[in-house]
Amino acid sequence: MQSSIFNVRVPLPARDEVFLMNTITDAQLLVSSDVAALLDRELDRDGMWTAGADNREAIDLLTENGFLVPSREHDRRTLDAHLARVKSDATELHITLLTTLQCNFACDYCFQGDHGDYNKFADKMTLETAERVAAWIERELARVRPQYLTLMFFGGEPLLNVPVMYYLAERLWQSARELGVEQRISIITNGLLLSAEIVDRLVPFGLKGVKITLDGDRDMHNKMRPLRGGQGTFDRIVENVRAVAGRVGIAIGGNFDEQSAGSYPALLDFLKAQSFADKLVKVNFKPIVRAPEPAKPKGMLPLIPVSANGVPLKPLNGTCMTSAGAGGASGCDSCNVLDDQMSLLREETKRHGFPTPDGVPKGPCHVHLQHAHTIGPDGSMYACPGSTGEKSLSTGHIDDRSEPWRESARERFLRLSPWKECGDCAFIPTCAGGCVVASHTTFGDMNTPTCHKRTFESAVIALAQDVASAS
Known part of the structure; x- marks a missing residue:
């Protein structure tokens, strides 16, 4: 897993926390600095990394909200699907006159x-x-x-x-x-x-x-x-x-x-x-x-x-x-x-x-x-x-x-x-x-x-x- 390219991070040093936003899932999380640091873990030779049992809950949370993704290609496919979905959305017929x-x-x-x-x-x-x-x-x-x-x-x-x-x-x-x-x-x-x-x-x-x-x-x-x-x-x-x-x-x-x-x-x-x-x-x-x-x-x-x-x-x-x-x-x-x-x-x-x-x-x-x-x-x-x-x-x-x-x-x-x-x-x-x-x-x-x-x-x-x- 790796950090999504659609992540935005704002450190909040006074609280030892980091605000996370993912612009494609619209997820927002306020997490501890050590959890945010998981996004910076080095990849192994196969482009993957293991989190260890101690971090499993945090990893699941980050993955569920789109902050961790399998690959850059996954991000690209998700973006294409997102833009296609937005383009074809039929909830509203909007007419500017x-x-x-x-x-x-x-x-x-x-x-x-x-x-x-x-x-x-x-x-x-x-x-x-x-x-x-x-x-x-x-x-x-x-x-x-x-x-x-x-x-x-x-x-x-x-x-x-x-x-x-x-x-x-x-x-x-x-x-x-x-x-x-x-x-x-x-x-x-x-x-x-x-x-x-x-x-x-x-x-x-x-x-x-x-x-x-x-x-x-x-x-x-x-x-x-x-x-x-x-x-x-x-x-x-x-x-x-x-x-x-x-x-x-x-x-x-x-x-x-x-x-x-x-x-x-x-x-x-x-x-x-x-x-x-x-x-x-x-x-x-x-x-x-x-x-x-x-x-x-x-x-x-x-x-x-x-x-x-x-x-x-x-x-x-x-x-x-x-x-x-x-x-x-x-x-x-x-x-x-x-x-x-x-x-x-x-x-x-x-x-x-x-x-x-x-x-x-x-x-x-x-x-x-x-x-x-x-x-x-x-x-x-x-x-x-x-x-x-x-x-x-x-x-x-x-x-x-x-x-x-x-x-x-x-x-x-x-x-x-x-x-x-x-x-x-x-x-x-x-x-x-x-x-x-x-x-x-x-x-x-x-x-x-x-x-x-x-x-x-x-x-x-x-x-x-x-x-x-x-x-």
């Missing part, structure tokens, strides 16, 4: 902020298209028979097209109910148009949560996320949160860079002082994925995609930047800085008493899942919300039309395996190589991993300390 690519904000890091006339040309889903979208989802419901139908309304700004949102939510709730499927709805919005009326209309049809973005304290947010006319948006968003808090779960997100990260403690102070503070179900901040610098070699610095006429294409062309995960790479000087900031902000969020993810990824993102789909305003389908602004990345259409360019994109996504570049990283089962949107934006190659191992390790240390404190 972009009701529009129009937006009323001019965020400084978003493509939509570049052109004042953008909304004249941005796609907006019609009711006729919504009917066909609903019909496609109903066919999938009947085929997959999931336990849950999850609808995530997104954009652009989804609340700029409320009629379509109402139509889809109400029709699909009825369809799901007839099949014994539970419908769950979430909305990702900038919060400017959020109202009690909208929430009350959707709660009976499964609305569970609304995510709103605040990019730092009042001054920083108003700089980062103004209206197209330059007016601030912070105060109105906060009032809208106040109006709906308690009616539905509210999550606060935020996107930071090196300049704005320092304003987040003040935002947390502000949120803590609000009457709705105890009604926030999650608070979480992540780094911004910005447009790349000029082209440099693959794997080190990014390429800028261009259109047929040679004009550079901006990342997330029309899709809200909040869809993209944190981006970064080994060749990026600011990557570790932002990773460190993310870890610090997570701890600061916990210190303020807000619920926040522990920072350890929970599994591969939806781009790797067979029953997760994103549908754009015109009915085009995508593997990931972050790719909806680039038509060449469409993987299909609700009309089931067969077009070579969409099929080519679909095959590209099916072949994605960025984790194969990650060596023996312990976080492969939960990270799978990171955000493909960040990889595409930063490197021009979705199969190049975006690595945040440093952040994950920091998160496991914090988790270990929490577990130890509670024991």
Whole structure:
């Protein structure tokens, strides 16, 4: 037997204990240092070792939880089976719906902020298209028979097209109910148009949560996320949160860079002082994925995609930047800085008493899942919300039309395996190589991993300390 490559260890010297986590079995153990040392026993000439009778109980415990495995090949086979199982899981049919690519904000890091006339040309889903979208989802419901139908309304700004949102939510709730499927709805919005009326209309049809973005304290947010006319948006968003808090779960997100990260403690102070503070179900901040610098070699610095006429294409062309995960790479000087900031902000969020993810990824993102789909305003389908602004990345259409360019994109996504570049990283089962949107934006190659191992390790240390404190 030997130590699994998916083990993560955190020594706790003050207790003479070690926190163990295995990312593929999701096992967590708090063991004595001498038990943890068994994982470091030298192999014999056959690649095996004998533990001795005195250690048999400990060895059985470590083996049962996946910390000890027969071989590296066993780990590889287990990983392949794990990723295949995650990919084919039919518990949930998850549909991200972009009701529009129009937006009323001019965020400084978003493509939509570049052109004042953008909304004249941005796609907006019609009711006729919504009917066909609903019909496609109903066919999938009947085929997959999931336990849950999850609808995530997104954009652009989804609340700029409320009629379509109402139509889809109400029709699909009825369809799901007839099949014994539970419908769950979430909305990702900038919060400017959020109202009690909208929430009350959707709660009976499964609305569970609304995510709103605040990019730092009042001054920083108003700089980062103004209206197209330059007016601030912070105060109105906060009032809208106040109006709906308690009616539905509210999550606060935020996107930071090196300049704005320092304003987040003040935002947390502000949120803590609000009457709705105890009604926030999650608070979480992540780094911004910005447009790349000029082209440099693959794997080190990014390429800028261009259109047929040679004009550079901006990342997330029309899709809200909040869809993209944190981006970064080994060749990026600011990557570790932002990773460190993310870890610090997570701890600061916990210190303020807000619920926040522990920072350890929970599994591969939806781009790797067979029953997760994103549908754009015109009915085009995508593997990931972050790719909806680039038509060449469409993987299909609700009309089931067969077009070579969409099929080519679909095959590209099916072949994605960025984790194969990650060596023996312990976080492969939960990270799978990171955000493909960040990889595409930063490197021009979705199969190049975006690595945040440093952040994950920091998160496991914090988790270990929490577990130890509670024991």
